[in-house]
Amino acid sequence: MADRLNIYWNEHLVGQLWVDKKSDFVFQYDPGWIESNGAIPLSVRLPFQKEPFSDASARIFFANLLPEGDVRQAIAVLHQISPGNSFKLLEILGGECAGAITLIPEGAKPGMGGSYIPLSWEELDTMIDQMPQHPLLTAKGDLRLSLAGAQHKLPVFVKGRELYLPKGSFASSHILKPQIERFKNTVENEAFCMKLAKECGLPVAGSAIWKEGKHAVLLVERYDRQAGEGTPIRLHQEDFCQALGFSYERKYESEGGPKLRDCFALLDAKSSQPIVDKKNLLNWVIFNYLIGNCDAHAKNISLLITREGFRLAPFYDLLSTMVYERLAKELAMRVGGEANLGNLMKKHWERLADEAGVGFKAVFAYGQEMAKKLPSAAKRLSMEFIQQHGTQWVIEGIGRHITKYSGKLLKASTL
16 A cells, blocks of 8 residues: 555645554645645645644545445455545545546656547446446546445546546546436436426536436536546536535434535635525525435535635536435435425525525525426426436426425415
8 A cells, every 4th residue: 555645736746645653644735836826725624734734634535535335335345445444545546536636656657648448338338237346436447536425426538429438647527327226217317307407597517318328327517627628627626525524424414414504604704706606505405405305415515616716516416315215305404404305394494594694585585486487397398308218207206296395385485
């Protein structure tokens, strides 16, 4: 195992990460990065300083770059390491991460070269068939790819209708997501909800269903990548667990994780356009309520970090969990102190307004606008969507939830 990992932003050395004798993470910025023109801090919780950061700050940011749950467990088994050995996992996977950074073992050079390896649909079908024992991230053993979250997914580069895997310094352009094995039609569910969100004016990542082989997959455009000459340019970002100082193991409020109040306070403190970003976050909360998404936790919202400051990133991972009977009905982050989606009343929306630091009239105005717009949008889009992709049961199930909860919200906001 490498003693240290060098953190690079393209070819620029940002700093070093290592583990001390107590197995604690330590991170220190390189002086050259701090002094360079236009340098950007890696995290809200890692502001520029010459002294090293202790485990409390360093581990939160870097361990949150890694996959979770069964994906993490399977990768650890394949490499014969402990699932809790985050440093070793970063050494194995940290070539293409969320945001702009790359982690490279000390002594290795951040190769300016790279390549795109063609990925045929036959190969992809085989890779999906071999899940979950062989996660997509490690299906090609010599690539170093990492995406946070508990779902199987894969960073890819898309050109026309062809897929490629990024190697070396080359960046991906999209995230490929197959169906979740235990729940039917999650690809179609997420694609439909993302389309609805865009229709309602929410800033969302672009997405599309592709089915060239036997498996349908969702391709989501990476908002932390920008088109460049030849290869995409990496943009930096961090999720709200990283920014608020919570481990991926505490992403739910019921586990002591972030609250909506914390998220709005973060935007107040750090966003360069807090009024716009807070309105978008409020609409995200309302939209998730209306579609029945109980899994809207703090790792599903992020900040983009640029020279101009911090901004709320486009939304992603939007799908209706309420259409699956076996999934929890408790909200990942409570609304006005209430965890049960079906129990939300006017008083809870008023408390949310207080937590967000906005007037309750504004919250009700946003709610009324979306509750009036979303049912008709869902009805109109569902006919086209079912014709293209089938999956009538899941699309109609989402539609029924939207109709029911839009009525509840309109009633609550006019009492």
